[in-house]
Amino acid sequence: APGNVIAFGGRTIGDDPRKYLNSSESQLFKKRNVLYGFNRARESIKELNRVIIVEGYLDVIGCHQAGIENVVAPLGTAITTEQIKLLGHYCTEIIFLFDADSAGLKAAGRSLELSEDVNVNIKIGMLPEDDPFDYVIKKGPREFMAVVDRAMGPVDFRIARIMDNYHNLGRVNTLKLLFAAIADVKQETERGVYLKKISTLLDVDENSERTDFKNYIANQRAGLRTEQQPKSDQADFLTRSY
Numbered sequence: 001a002p003g004n005v006i007a008f009g010g011r012t013i014g015d016d017p018r019k020y021l022n023s024s025e026s027q028l029f030k031k032r033n034v035l036y037g038f039n040r041a042r043e044s045i046k047e048l049n050r051v052i053i054v055e056g057y058l059d060v061i062g063c064h065q066a067g068i069e070n071v072v073a074p075l076g077t078a079i080t081t082e083q084i085k086l087l088g089h090y091c092t093e094i095i096f097l098f099d100a101d102s103a104g105l106k107a108a109g110r111s112l113e114l115s116e117d118v119n120v121n122i123k124i125g126m127l128p129e130d131d132p133f134d135y136v137i138k139k140g141p142r143e144f145m146a147v148v149d150r151a152m153g154p155v156d157f158r159i160a161r162i163m164d165n166y167h168n169l170g171r172v173n174t175l176k177l178l179f180a181a182i183a184d185v186k187q188e189t190e191r192g193v194y195l196k197k198i199s200t201l202l203d204v205d206e207n208s209e210r211t212d213f214k215n216y217i218a219n220q221r222a223g224l225r226t227e228q229q230p231k232s233d234q235a236d237f238l239t240r241s242y
């Protein structure tokens with residue numbers, strides 16, 4: 001029945017390398033199908049047509065205690081297709097909210113691909129400091145929700161993260177990373193909007209930029225993508241930024 005306990009989960013303490021410890025999976029309890037706090041968040045998610053996904057159990061608890069009830073978390077794993085589809089029955093907006101310097105960003109990037117077959121709008125937000133539990137306690141629910149409301153679509157978020165490192169990367173490497181960020185945008189019109197935005201951000205000629213982007217795509221299709229991206233730490237940043 002709804003609300004009944006199907007398993008237990010919690011944060012580990014001491015030197016245990018595992019961050020979360022759950023009950024063993026069973027026919028009733030499968031982590032890929034379950035979201036922590038969903039039974040208490042369901043009505044709020046439906047009413048607000050929005051769900052906020054945080055990384056940990058304590059983050060969910062802190063948000064609910066602060067009166068922000070449309071908050072859930074996966075069980076220490078990346079979001080799955082089953083979880084996205086479940087949430088899609090209750091809302092059309094899913095916001096991934098991460099703490100500063102979160103290790104979960106890469107997993108979130110992979111999870112975004114799962115949303116393509118579900119009628120949901122995915123956004124990503126990042127707290128300027130702390131994790132959601134500490135932030136909502138220190139700053140209060142209004143400032144917490146201001147961060148949530150500033151969440152961006154995946155491509156815009158990725159662009160913003162790259163631009164944050166512009167002074168370390170330099171213009172050429174930044175441009176290559178930005179091309180990689182928009183390469184998977186399917187609609188030509190949407191790509192055009194992002195190319196215009198990039199030309200403004202980097203103060204480069206838009207026509208020349210479009211030519212460079214076409215060359216980038218051509219080389220990518222020819223299997224030369226590695227040569228079109230920065231090496232070493234700069235290439236790693238592309239992975240981290242998504």
